[in-house]
Amino acid sequence: MFVRIESSSAVPIYRQIVDQIKYQIATGTLKPGRQMPSVRDLAGKLAVNQNTILKVYNQLRQEHLLEVDRGSGTFVAAGAQTLRAAERKEIVSKILGEAVVQAVHLDVSVDQLHELLDKQYEAIDKQRLQGEKRGTQ
């Protein structure tokens, strides 16, 4: 699993890691059932405090993206999409809210925003397809 930390970013480190793992689950790079590195190993690999990784895993567990099998480790949850539709919508809606505020500030119209969203979807679809290809090889 690859995670990249940008130290000059305004995004806290634990958020950076959470976002990247979520992205990798969404694009199928990390598949359900896949074992995650131990807290200690990932902390060592990234040269990041163990408590930060613990916080990341705890949050992803609360969001039902990871599950812990006592004794054998942490895994990507079987149904990594087990959140109820309403909950999922709420998470996305919050992020979109911030995007809309920025769009208004920067004078980006609704149509332009729709266009940008479509492009983002296309990009992620492409990645997901590539991920599946790799998986079947």
Added chain:
Amino acid sequence: MTQAAIQITDLCFSYGRKNVLGGVNLSVPAGSVFGFLGRNGSGKTTTIKLLLGLLKPSAGSCTVQKLDPAVDPMAVRRSVGYMAEDQQMYGWMRVGEIIKWVAGFYPGWDNKLVGELTDLLDLSPRTKVKALSKGQNSRLALLLALGHRPDVVILDDPTLGLDPIARKDFLRHVITLLQSNNVTVFFSSHLLYEIEPVADQVAILDHGVIIKTGKTDQLRESVRRFVFAPKPDATLNRLEGLLDVTHAADSVAVTIEDCDDAKRTAIHEASTNSIQETALNLDEIFEAYVIGNRGTVEKRLALTADRAREASAND
């Protein structure tokens, strides 16, 4: 409450008439990684020397593992691993020789551990110390600080002068060798972005006074900058938690610490238009605390005035 491995209370120190520390208060929980931040000349190394008993405080006190370095420096040195800033070692010795030489000072030296660490830190006992690279030199200094299995490790700007790869490598060893084994780490640096990934908590020292302590991730999330056009009668200087105000044409950038809804409301009331709220990166946060033009400056001036008054009272 967790126990404090290092406790510093109203610690003062001066070289002659020059005040270096003006009442430092700190508590480092056992088993934590603690980042001790400050600009060059802020008093970091002086604080560390006081913790090791290399200097005696002019007022106040400190303890390490409940031992007072001013009373029993040898007992403190036995329970602490110390890596000095830009540590110099005898260049004519070989790595193996310097290890043996340092081992002689510590009754609890663990040869088995040191053997393992030598491999892990990729050091060869046959190499001459003067032939070591900067990165190898710092790994050797770390090894020498860990050989007696200390409960507390004090690292004085350990990554100074290392390239980015050697630096990350060093921080990785701090995590895997120390945090994993529940060793308390007290780590000084002048780079907040370097401390952030590894530290549970940070303290910012400036002009001999602690101006901020907090959990690393909270520090990051609680400092916010707001950009807006203020009302003509707005008294921005009285905003709570204010760190810095910068004016530009008809708008201002206001940096606030411990930001919450009450403080956001206060800003809304001072503004005539929509407010842009941004998170800051760590360099900006450090800058806001250390050279921000509000709050801390006033606090610092007040402290300096207090000190001057005390000094004249003592004369």
